[in-house]
Amino acid sequence: MAIQTFDFPMHKVAVEYPARGKAVTLGNNWDYTVKSHTPVAKKFMLNFTAMRFFDPLKTLTAQEEQYSLQALEDFYLAHELHETFLYPHERYGAIAVKFFQPLVIPEGITAAEGLHSGIQIVLKQVSVS
DSSP: OOOOBOOOOOSEEEEEOOOOSEEEEOGGGOEEEEOOOSOOOOEEEEEEEEEEOOOTTSOOOHHHHHHBHHHHHHHHHHHTTTOOEEEEETTTEEEEEEESSOOOOOOBOTTSTTEEEEEEEEEEEOOOO
16 A cells, blocks of 8 residues: 555644653763764644534535645544554655554534644654564
8 A cells, every 4th residue: 555645734743852852960060972873753743723524425626625624534443553654744745654543533513514623743754674
């Protein structure tokens, strides 16, 4: 199966770098830090303002698919925490990632026709072998 691309672009993203290397405190509060030789595995925190469940009988346009909570849920179920996919980052380009945490779908907004807000997803960069 070809590696899929995460095609849900309507979100804000924060990037978190992991602590790397090893620091040892020596006498008189001197720190000795050893440089890490492993690749950086950044985390990407995605925040979606709103997504929605559309009528399941409706054929969605490509733009509606990008807002579809059902399409996002299907994408998650196809990958869960173990399958790699590509995340197109605006600055770093296409990055190989996995879901870092299970998908959580928050409560819907009352009388908003399937609209949900406050959706957060965390992805972790992985190396591709």
